[in-house]
Amino acid sequence: MNEAKRKLLNKRYRAEANFKLFGQIAIGLALLFLAVFMYKIFSKGYTAFQKTWIVTEVHYDKELMLIETDNPSLEDLENADYYDIAYKSMTRLDPSLPEEDDRQLIQMVAFTYEQEVKNHLLKNPSLLGKIVPIRLTASDDLDQVHKGNYPRDIPEEDRRVNDYQLKIYDMLNERGDILSKFNLSFFTNPDSREAELAGIASSFMGTVFSILVCLAFSFPIAVLAAIYLEEFAPKNKFTDFIEVNINNLAAVPSIVFGLLGLGVLLAVFNLPRSTPLVGGITLSLMTLPTIIIAARASLKAVPPSIREAALAMGASNMQTTMHHTVPLSMPGTLSGTIIGLAQALGETAPLILIGMVAFVNTIPGTPVDPAASLPVQIYIWSESAERGFVEKVSACIMVLLGFLILMNLAAQIIRHKFERKWN
Amino acid sequence: MNLVLISLILLLGFSSYYFGRKKATIIQSSQRLTALPKFYGYYLAIWCAAPALIIFSLWSVFEPTIVKNFILADYLDQNLTKNELQLIYTKVKALALGTYTGDINNFLDNSAGKYIQIKNMANNAKIVIVLAALILSLSYAYQSIKKNNRMREPVEIFLKWVLFTASLAAVLVTIGIVFSLLFEAIRFFQSVRIFDFIFGTHWYPAKTFVRDGQPDPELMKDAFGAVPLFAGTFFIAFIAMCVAIPVGLLSGIYLAEYATRKVRKYAKPIIEILAGIPTVVYGFFAALTVGPFVKEIGNSLGLEVSSESALAAGAVMGVMIIPFISSLSDDVISAVPQNLRDGSYAMGATKSETIKKVIFPAALPGIVGSILLAVSRAVGETMIVVMASGLAANLTANPLESTSTITAQIVVILIGDQQFGDPKTQAAFALGISLFVVTLFLNVIALTVVKKYREKYE
Numbered sequence: 001m002n003e004a005k006r007k008l009l010n011k012r013y014r015a016e017a018n019f020k021l022f023g024q025i026a027i028g029l030a031l032l033f034l035a036v037f038m039y040k041i042f043s044k045g046y047t048a049f050q051k052t053w054i055v056t057e058v059h060y061d062k063e064l065m066l067i068e069t070d071n072p073s074l075e076d077l078e079n080a081d082y083y084d085i086a087y088k089s090m091t092r093l094d095p096s097l098p099e100e101d102d103r104q105l106i107q108m109v110a111f112t113y114e115q116e117v118k119n120h121l122l123k124n125p126s127l128l129g130k131i132v133p134i135r136l137t138a139s140d141d142l143d144q145v146h147k148g149n150y151p152r153d154i155p156e157e158d159r160r161v162n163d164y165q166l167k168i169y170d171m172l173n174e175r176g177d178i179l180s181k182f183n184l185s186f187f188t189n190p191d192s193r194e195a196e197l198a199g200i201a202s203s204f205m206g207t208v209f210s211i212l213v214c215l216a217f218s219f220p221i222a223v224l225a226a227i228y229l230e231e232f233a234p235k236n237k238f239t240d241f242i243e244v245n246i247n248n249l250a251a252v253p254s255i256v257f258g259l260l261g262l263g264v265l266l267a268v269f270n271l272p273r274s275t276p277l278v279g280g281i282t283l284s285l286m287t288l289p290t291i292i293i294a295a296r297a298s299l300k301a302v303p304p305s306i307r308e309a310a311l312a313m314g315a316s317n318m319q320t321t322m323h324h325t326v327p328l329s330m331p332g333t334l335s336g337t338i339i340g341l342a343q344a345l346g347e348t349a350p351l352i353l354i355g356m357v358a359f360v361n362t363i364p365g366t367p368v369d370p371a372a373s374l375p376v377q378i379y380i381w382s383e384s385a386e387r388g389f390v391e392k393v394s395a396c397i398m399v400l401l402g403f404l405i406l407m408n409l410a411a412q413i414i415r416h417k418f419e420r421k422w423n
Numbered sequence: 424m425n426l427v428l429i430s431l432i433l434l435l436g437f438s439s440y441y442f443g444r445k446k447a448t449i450i451q452s453s454q455r456l457t458a459l460p461k462f463y464g465y466y467l468a469i470w471c472a473a474p475a476l477i478i479f480s481l482w483s484v485f486e487p488t489i490v491k492n493f494i495l496a497d498y499l500d501q502n503l504t505k506n507e508l509q510l511i512y513t514k515v516k517a518l519a520l521g522t523y524t525g526d527i528n529n530f531l532d533n534s535a536g537k538y539i540q541i542k543n544m545a546n547n548a549k550i551v552i553v554l555a556a557l558i559l560s561l562s563y564a565y566q567s568i569k570k571n572n573r574m575r576e577p578v579e580i581f582l583k584w585v586l587f588t589a590s591l592a593a594v595l596v597t598i599g600i601v602f603s604l605l606f607e608a609i610r611f612f613q614s615v616r617i618f619d620f621i622f623g624t625h626w627y628p629a630k631t632f633v634r635d636g637q638p639d640p641e642l643m644k645d646a647f648g649a650v651p652l653f654a655g656t657f658f659i660a661f662i663a664m665c666v667a668i669p670v671g672l673l674s675g676i677y678l679a680e681y682a683t684r685k686v687r688k689y690a691k692p693i694i695e696i697l698a699g700i701p702t703v704v705y706g707f708f709a710a711l712t713v714g715p716f717v718k719e720i721g722n723s724l725g726l727e728v729s730s731e732s733a734l735a736a737g738a739v740m741g742v743m744i745i746p747f748i749s750s751l752s753d754d755v756i757s758a759v760p761q762n763l764r765d766g767s768y769a770m771g772a773t774k775s776e777t778i779k780k781v782i783f784p785a786a787l788p789g790i791v792g793s794i795l796l797a798v799s800r801a802v803g804e805t806m807i808v809v810m811a812s813g814l815a816a817n818l819t820a821n822p823l824e825s826t827s828t829i830t831a832q833i834v835v836i837l838i839g840d841q842q843f844g845d846p847k848t849q850a851a852f853a854l855g856i857s858l859f860v861v862t863l864f865l866n867v868i869a870l871t872v873v874k875k876y877r878e879k880y881e
Contacts, residue, residue: 012773019775023677026670030694030749033742040712041704224589232583233590244870246593251796251866252859253803255830256600258837259855263603267843285596292593318579346701349805349830353837375703382707382810390711397704404699 041401045394051183051196052143053135054109054172058089058117060128067128077122086114089134094168104164110137110196135179140195140388142169146178149387186395190361191377195388198381200396202363206276206356206371207345213280213367214344218287219337223326225288226295226333231321250289257286258350266354274355274370282350287340294336298329303422331418335411342407346400348375374400428479428550432557436472439561443467443568450571458575463568465578470564473581475557482549490541494534506844604859607843607852614846615647620853623648626816626827628836628847647850649857651818655826659737659808660801662822666741667797671748672790678749679756680778691750698746706810709739714811721823731813734822740807747797755789755876756782788876795869799862805830829854 062072065080072080090105090113091097097105106113113136120134121127141160144150146169156163172178189199233239261282265271271278302325310320351357357376364371372380378396381389446467447460456463494515495508503511511531517523518535519542568574612620625648674694678687714735721728759782767777783790813825814835827835836851 012776016773016775019778020677020681023673023681026673027677027682027690027694029670030674030697030742030745031690033745034693034697037700037708037742040708044711221589221592224586225592228583228586228590232586242590242594245597247870248863248866249593249597251799251862251870252600253799253805253830253862255803255805255833256604256855256859256862259833259852260596260600260603262837263607263852264599285599288596289593316575316579318582342699346699346703348701348703349809349834352834357838375701378701378703378707379806379810382710393707397707400701400704404701408699 041394041397045391045398047147047149048186048391048395049183050147050180051185052138052146053179053181054138054142055133055135055177055179056089056093057131058085058120058134059131060121061085062129064088072128074122074125077125077128080118082114082118082121086117089117089136093172101164104162105168108139108142108165108168110139110194112137112197137185137196138178140386143196144387145169146173146180147391149391186392190363191359191372191380192361193359195384195386195392198389198392200374200377200399202360203372203374203377203396204399205364206279206360206376207373209276209364209367209371210280210283210351210356210373211341211345213277214283214287215337215341217281217284218291218340222288222291222337223295223333226292226299227321227326229292230296230299231325232317246289246292250293254286254347255349255353257282258353260285261350261354272368272370274358274360275368276356276364276371276373277367278354279351279356279371279373280367282354283344283347286347286350287337287344290340290343291333291337294340295329295333298332298336298419299325301332301422302328328420331414331420335415338407338411338414342404342411345403345407346375348379351376352379374403424546425483428553429476432472432475432479432553435557435561436468439471440464440468446565446568450568454571457571457573462574462578466574467561467564467568469578469581471557471561474560475553478556479549479553482552486545486549490538490545493541494538497530497534497537600859604852604856607849608856610844611846611849611853615850619645620647620649622650624650624818626651626832628832628850647846649829649854651816652827652829652832652854653857654818654820655733655812655816656802656828656830658820658822658826659733659740659812659828660798662734662737663740663744663801664794664798666738667744667748667801668794670741671745671797672752674745675749675752676756676778676783679753680774680782691753694749695746697743698750700743702743702804702806703810705739705743706806706808709735709807709811713739717823726823728823729813729825731811731825732823733812733819733826736808736812737822739811740801740804743804743807744797744801747800748793751793751796752786752790755786755793755873758789758877759785786876788872792869792873792876795865795872799865799869802865803830803858803862805834809834829858833858 061084064084065082067076067080069076087102087106090109091102093105110116116136117134138146141150142165145152145161145166150159150161152159152166161169169178185197186199187204188201189197190202191200192198229239229242233242261278265278265281266273271281306324306328307320310324311317315323351373356370356372357380358370358372359380360370360372362369374396378393378400381393381396441464443466444460444464447456447463450456450463451460491512495512498508498511511534514523514525514531515534515538518527518531519538623645625645627646674690678691682690710731714730714732717732717735717738718728718730721732763781763785764777767781772780808828808831812827812831814827814831815825816827816832817824819826833851833854836847842848
């Protein structure tokens with residue numbers, strides 16, 4: 001082998017190694033994106049599952065509460081005045097503070113603190129007249145300070161928490177009067193303008209309702225359509241047209257379905273705006289082709305011998321299909337349905353167009369109450385500038401991803417456990 | 424009221440199933456049955472419920488229009504426009520329902536009375552007609568059961584029709600999309616020339632907002648030029664493709680040709696997770712992490728970077744699209760027959776030479792198809808752009824500036840309360856139909872190419 005040939009060969013081997021390396025780099029990049037992405041979401045979001053409380057004392061003073069009877073009923077307590085005692089429970093933290101600056105202290109707790117003081121008493125009416133410790137929801141800004149998300153060493157005017165508030169915070173923290181507990185209210189509260197009070201209950205219920213509506217509309221229609229196309233449809237121009245139609249529909253951008261929902265469901269059928277009912281129907285139009293395609297694939301996978309055996313026993317075509325082919329194809333159909341629903345679960349744009357982006361601070365009880373959905377909630381919160389909402393968004397994303405993982409797992413399990421392998 | 428009627432029909436339907444089955448066992452004692460007893464039940468149940476439900480739904484669809492025409496017939500001599508008539512009708516309805524809060528004149532009051540009267544009449548008529556239809560068809564079916572006609576065939580034919588109707592749903596959705604888009608878009612093109620829309624270079628719909636009254640036609644002409652949006656859409660899709668094609672294609676090739684079975688088993692589903700993450704999550708990621716990151720790097724290089732740059736949105740969109748290209752091209756490459764590879768190896772080619780010179784050309788149509796599908800995906804992507812690329816429609820080729828897309832503008836226009844009949848709202852539908860046409864075009868080409876390719880090697 002002469003020198004030139006060896007050089008050429010080495011060059012070719014180098015090219016081979018390089019090409020393989022490029023492939024590995026590409027895979028590595030894709031995995032890296034995923035890892036960075038997950039890391040960012042989790043590192044930003046895990047703090048949202050903690051809630052910060054300020055512990056102080058409250059004196060349930062009958063006089064200040066304007067209760068005149070000696071033995072007040074629950075109704076009296078309900079109607080009592082809590083403004084003064086709630087206010088005092090905060091100013092008690094620093095009695096030296098001049099009255100005109102009291103806003104600084106009040107701003108350290110959520111604006112619902114009066115309500116919290118009231119609820120505490122309504123739960124234990126025996127506390128009336130006593131001085132008891134109480135924990136109040138810390139304000140969003142203080143919450144962020146406690147979680148270390150706000151830098152403290154920048155000039156005071158750039159900070160959302162001023163020096164005085166930081167001093168009080170440090171004092172309380174030293175005394176152990178700042179509590180950090182699991183944030184249950186994130187899961188039980190509806191949306192709020194205040195980050196420390198905002199929760200996902202309303203959007204979660206909105207999502208559940210829209211997915212159920214979506215399932216109720218898309219699953220029966222899609223399965224019936226798939227059965228017709230796979231088992232009964234004559235091979236002609238029209239059925240070809242339907243088939244092309246379904247394939248194209250599966251690739252239509254989701255926002256177009258939103259326009260359809262707006263232009264037909266809202267404008268023509270006058271269904272109620274902003275509700276999971278409309279959202280669910282819109283999503284069901286989107287998932288329809290996905291489920292049809294999955295159901296057809298799993299019907300096709302049932303071997304002809306099953307059909308032939310049934311027909312040979314004298315079953316009609318319809319009986320063969322309904323008694324044998326369709327039940328055998330169900331695992332594949334169901335896992336396809338779950339995957340279609342998982343796609344619908346993450347959809348945002350069509351829901352925005354039909355108005356599910358409205359601010360809803362009540363938990364919807366039926367599919368015809370206005371609601372948001374989890375992905376839309378992510379959008380709404382991420383448009384908000386406060387740092388408190390950033391961690392909320394990340395936490396909401398974690399909940400959403402958790403659901404997607406669960407649904408995909410369920411689809412996998414159904415497929416592996418129940419699907420019959422032929423051959 | 425409607426709910427009671429429907430439940431009544433369904434209840435009768437169920438009970439007639441049991442009744443029909445019972446009847447079959449009675450017939451059985453004297454003569455041979457033509458089908459299994461349950462088909463007698465199905466037959467009776469179908470005849471009981473189906474005609475009544477069909478008449479019921481047709482009635483419910485047409486009733487509102489007919490009632491409206493009756494009411495508005497009184498106002499026809501007043502020479503009112505369509506919108507004014509609609510307004511009057513809304514008022515009459517609100518008055519009749521007791522939710523009206525405004526001036527009431529005699530005329531409105533009369534109409535509301537008439538409305539209530541007609542509504543009541545229509546309701547009663549509906550119940551009578553639906554129940555009459557139910558009794559008629561039920562007695563017909565009963566006669567037919569008594570004569571012991573063939574029972575299974577009609578039931579199966581009915582089922583087949585139900586299946587067929589369901590398969591029309593997909594067609595109906597397509598028709599619904601085309602018509603709802605076209606309807607509003609045509610009205611839009613009545614106030615804005617189609618030429619100004621397709622070739623105009625200024626997109627600024629907020630300019631046409633005028634309180635009460637019609638906007639100035641001169642302003643309209645200049646506000647709805649969609650060129651910046653078309654350009655922005657394809658620009659961002661192009662950036663996305665610059666990320667997705669190299670990474671996606673190379674990983675697809677690696678997975679198909681080099682990776683061991685074990686690597687393939689784990690790497691492929693993990694990469695596909697990227698496609699399962701909701702786009703709003705990508706949007707948040709792009710706006711909060713990638714945007715500032717790009718800006719920081721740009722600033723340290725002395726470049727002026729908008730915090731909502733096309734580059735950030737495009738790059739993140741590219742990451743989202745990687746699995747579409749990698750999975751599809753993996754499938755396509757794996758489908759290339761082994762004998763092509765063997766032939767190439769036999770000639771002394773290395774693996775990468777085989778891939779580049781033999782497999783890639785053979786798989787090219789399929790790869791092109793998968794790339795076209797990915798482009799169509801990028802063009803239709805909404806949330807990433809809305810959240811990360813800004814909403815001002817700049818006509819620019821600088822990836823560091825912010826630009827807007829068709830989808831983002833649709834969201835901007837339609838978020839919040841829309842008013843139908845406003846040219847701004849209609850513009851969203853005009854954008855929607857251009858988006859639909861573009862993606863349909865890409866999809867049809869891609870699907871045909873992929874299908875042709877599959878046939879070639881199967």
